[in-house]
Amino acid sequence: MTEPTSSTDQPSFQKSSTVLGACPHDCPDTCALITTVEHGVAVRVQGNPAHRHTDGALCTKVSRYTERTYHPERLLQPLKRVGPKGSGRFEPVGWDAALDDIAARLTTIAARDPQAIQPYSYAGTMGLVQGEGMAARFFHRLGAAHLERTICASAGAEGLMNTLGGKVGMKVEHFAQAKLIVIWGSNSIASNLHFWRLAQQAKRDGARLVCIDPRRSETAEKCHEHIALRPGTDAALALALMHELVQHDWLDHDYIEQHTEGWALLRERALQWPPERAAAVCGVPVQQITDLARAYGTTKPAAIRLNYGMQRVRGGGNAVRAVACLPALVGAWRHRAGGLLLSASGHFPVQRAALHRPDLLAGRTPRTINMSTIGNDLLRPASPGFGPQIEALIVYNSNPVAVAPESGKVVQGFARDDLFTVVLEHFQTDTADYADYILPATTQLEHWDIHASYGHTDVLLNRPAIAPLGQARTNTDIFRALAARMGFDDPCFADDDLQLCRTAFGDAVSFETLLEHGHATLPLPDAPFAHGGFPTVSGRCTFFSPRLAAQGQDGLPDHLPNFETAGSSPHYPLAMISPPARNFLNSTFVNVKSLRDMEGEPLLEMHADDAGARGIQNGHLVRVFNDRGEYRCKVKVSPRARPGVVNGLGVWWRKLGPSGTNVNELTSQKLTDMGHGPVFYDCLVEVASLSA
Numbered sequence: 007m008t009e010p011t012s013s014t015d016q017p018s019f020q021k022s023s024t025v026l027g028a029c030p031h032d033c034p035d036t037c038a039l040i041t042t043v044e045h046g047v048a049v050r051v052q053g054n055p056a057h058r059h060t061d062g063a064l065c066t067k068v069s070r071y072t073e074r075t076y077h078p079e080r081l082l083q084p085l086k087r088v089g090p091k092g093s094g095r096f097e098p099v100g101w102d103a104a105l106d107d108i109a110a111r112l113t114t115i116a117a118r119d120p121q122a123i124q125p126y127s128y129a130g131t132m133g134l135v136q137g138e139g140m141a142a143r144f145f146h147r148l149g150a151a152h153l154e155r156t157i158c159a160s161a162g163a164e165g166l167m168n169t170l171g172g173k174v175g176m177k178v179e180h181f182a183q184a185k186l187i188v189i190w191g192s193n194s195i196a197s198n199l200h201f202w203r204l205a206q207q208a209k210r211d212g213a214r215l216v217c218i219d220p221r222r223s224e225t226a227e228k229c230h231e232h233i234a235l236r237p238g239t240d241a242a243l244a245l246a247l248m249h250e251l252v253q254h255d256w257l258d259h260d261y262i263e264q265h266t267e268g269w270a271l272l273r274e275r276a277l278q279w280p281p282e283r284a285a286a287v288c289g290v291p292v293q294q295i296t297d298l299a300r301a302y303g304t305t306k307p308a309a310i311r312l313n314y315g316m317q318r319v320r321g322g323g324n325a326v327r328a329v330a331c332l333p334a335l336v337g338a339w340r341h342r343a344g345g346l347l348l349s350a351s352g353h354f355p356v357q358r359a360a361l362h363r364p365d366l367l368a369g370r371t372p373r374t375i376n377m378s379t380i381g382n383d384l385l386r387p388a389s390p391g392f393g394p395q396i397e398a399l400i401v402y403n404s405n406p407v408a409v410a411p412e413s414g415k416v417v418q419g420f421a422r423d424d425l426f427t428v429v430l431e432h433f434q435t436d437t438a439d440y441a442d443y444i445l446p447a448t449t450q451l452e453h454w455d456i457h458a459s460y461g462h463t464d465v466l467l468n469r470p471a472i473a474p475l476g477q478a479r480t481n482t483d484i485f486r487a488l489a490a491r492m493g494f495d496d497p498c499f500a501d502d503d504l505q506l507c508r509t510a511f512g513d514a515v516s517f518e519t520l521l522e523h524g525h526a527t528l529p530l531p532d533a534p535f536a537h538g539g540f541p542t543v544s545g546r547c548t549f550f551s552p553r554l555a556a557q558g559q560d561g562l563p564d565h566l567p568n569f570e571t572a573g574s575s576p577h578y579p580l581a582m583i584s585p586p587a588r589n590f591l592n593s594t595f596v597n598v599k600s601l602r603d604m605e606g607e608p609l610l611e612m613h614a615d616d617a618g619a620r621g622i623q624n625g626h627l628v629r630v631f632n633d634r635g636e637y638r639c640k641v642k643v644s645p646r647a648r649p650g651v652v653n654g655l656g657v658w659w660r661k662l663g664p665s666g667t668n669v670n671e672l673t674s675q676k677l678t679d680m681g682h683g684p685v686f687y688d689c690l691v692e693v694a695s696l697s698a
């Protein structure tokens with residue numbers, strides 16, 4: 007592993023001590039951690055009370071981090087496949103033998119065409135170092151194919167980019183002073199707990215909370231109002247709100263005049279969306295729309311917490327655009343507790359070029375593969391348009407066999423005998439089952455890292471609390487070792503992890519502050535757009551986007567119906583969404599027993615009317631199916647599901663489900679209107695009882 011550079015940076019193995027860290031998980035909260043270590047063993051992980059966003063509190067998942075770290079099934083030595091792909095049969099192998107063989111295989115493929123080598127990674131850790139820190143340098147030097155990292159947020163990111171100019175917005179702490187909070191496509195209690203604490207504070211101070219979500223989530227039931235719209239109809243709702251703002255003149259004309267562009271055109275579009283039209287599309291009462299419009303038009307300050315749940319549909323980018331126009335119309339940005347937050351990550355001055363070293367490409371421009379269509383792309387033969395067949399896959403920080411859409415295809419691709427697959431992991435996941443080599447990686451308690459956040463605006467440093475378990479090595483060290491074996495001698499491959507931490511923000515953040523406190527706050531204005539100054543080309547909030555128009559797209563936001571809308575298929579009448587389970591994080595933590603026990607088993611929530619019509623009773627084992635595949639689980643007849651929509655929660659490990667599949671057996675590889683994102687929540691199914 008990488009040696010810490012000075013004795014003060016050594017993890018303490020002797021006595022009881024506490025170590026400052028950061029939660030690595032893909033969650034907007036990016037908490038500051040304090041790990042208590044006794045005799046080299048991490049005994050407790052707690053939230054840091056000195057970090058205002060964490061405020062001493064952790065979610066249930068991460069407060070059990072030691073259970074995950076010391077899990078008896080943790081991978082502690084390199085493994086080589088001995089059974090057929092997918093059988094999960096491996097034998098231990100030494101690091102040198104594994105790395106020599108992997109380097110030799112990659113060298114042979116690269117001699118033909120390095121683009122046949124595909125990295126595949128996402129946000130198993132959000133750390134800038136163990137994420138792409140050394141990996142990007144390795145793959146750039148190699149000339150491997152690029153990966154378009156679309157699986158989560160790219161539609162919304164493009165929507166924001168084309169409206170506000172980037173992933174920027176309100177500072178989360180100011181939500182506590184808002185008088186109206188619209189929680190839009192977010193189950194904050196499950197996925198953004200520290201924001202929910204702020205919303206609670208606002209509620210105690212008299213704020214009204216409105217939740218817009220097809221599911222009656224844990225969050226929706228605690229808000230004053232829940233608007234349970236059909237999946238993929240958010241743009242229609244937003245346009246109807248604009249209609250009402252115009253009709254009642256609840257507009258901030260001065261703000262619109264000075265700080266926006268395209269209002270005349272957007273006004274015309276909005277006037278095509280009377281509440282009655284939107285109500286029919288969204289499947290909600292007209293009055294809910296008019297009431298929300300009145301509240302939004304007349305309450306100051308009004309804040310919108312948008313989340314990615316509403317952009318996993320065909321029109322996801324347009325929907326984010328429509329919602330992101332609202333604060334400018336009422337001048338909500340004037341107040342620090344007004345405006346909108348989807349992601350704050352654009353505020354961070356990450357020194358990507360210094361960290362990732364794209365210059366190592368030396369003029370080469372490898373092809374790009376979209377991670378959301380990995381199923382199709384693994385099965386694609388060589389062709390002039392596509393380039394070479396994918397011959398090798400290096401997976402780290404991701405579990406694509408469980409999380410990528412249309413798993414039937416993904417599994418078929420991973421099962422290819424002529425594909426060489428290496429998986430860097432903590433556990434033998436569904437993906438690891440298909441590897442030729444599994445390499446054991448360190449967890450956050452065992453390595454250095456540095457973190458931005460997408461839900462607040464602080465930088466966090468993570469120190470290693472304990473030595474790597476077993477033979478586990480850091481992601482960075484594994485890529486360094488491969489680089490050495492492949493003769494990559496650029497000095498950047500010698501950078502250790504502490505140097506990479508320093509490189510990530512350069513001089514933009516005081517590293518001394520981070521070393522001392524574990525966190526540092528970016529110097530940002532409280533109300534970033536009170537006087538306009540959006541990071542768009544014009545500096546204005548772009549209602550009409552010249553950029554989109556130049557791409558031949560609609561320059562205005564519009565409602566784009568789902569690919570798979572209820573009523574469009576005689577065979578599959580139910581819309582299925584598959585939002586996160588509270589006690590899992592995507593597919594991470596599914597194998598932690600205490601958390602899995604809390605979730606119970608894979609469940610499909612179904613409204614009583616839909617269940618009754620199919621003779622399904624609570625607890626029945628059912629088949630959920632469409633033309634792409636089939637998934638078996640138990641039904642929970644529940645008012646959390648609206649009529650016509652079923653909720654298949656969480657991303658379970660396939661091998662822990664009753665039929666060895668999960669919800670992604672049913673989702674499609676179609677892509678969103680912007681950002682080439684997946685459409686997990688744009689999916690029709692039918693459900694049949696297996697218990698009757």
Ligand SMILES: Nc1nc2c(c(=O)[nH]1)N[C@H]1C(S)=C(S)[C@@H](COP(=O)(O)OP(=O)(O)OC[C@H]3O[C@@H](n4cnc5c(=O)[nH]c(N)nc54)[C@H](O)[C@@H]3O)O[C@H]1N2
Binds near residue numbers: 033194
């Ligand atoms: N506990 C936990 N926390 C998590 C995660 C997790 O898996 N578990 N995942 C993390 C990740 S990767 C991300 S990207 C973030 C954010 O992840 P998100 O996917 O935004 O997760 P949620 O906040 O649960 O919001 C999803 C909500 O959107 C609703 N929804 C589904 N379709 C629609 C729609 O068409 N319109 C509207 N208005 N709502 C819709 C769902 O019912 C759900 O309640 O959360 C992170 N935090």
Ligand SMILES: Nc1nc2c(c(=O)[nH]1)N[C@H]1C(S)=C(S)[C@@H](COP(=O)(O)OP(=O)(O)OC[C@H]3O[C@@H](n4cnc5c(=O)[nH]c(N)nc54)[C@H](O)[C@@H]3O)O[C@H]1N2
Binds near residue numbers: 128410431481593
């Ligand atoms: N049906 C459906 N599918 C979905 C979603 C949905 O809502 N519905 N949500 C989507 C979203 S928002 C996202 S972000 C994706 C998430 O997809 P992924 O980013 O693949 O997330 P995880 O499933 O959590 O898998 C991350 C893996 O990384 C590993 N890991 C963690 N830290 C490290 C490390 O330091 N080193 C190494 N080598 N490995 C590490 C973990 O053990 C874990 O197995 O899933 C998507 N899939």
Ligand SMILES: [Mo]
Binds near residue numbers: 032157158159
């Ligand atoms: Mo995500």
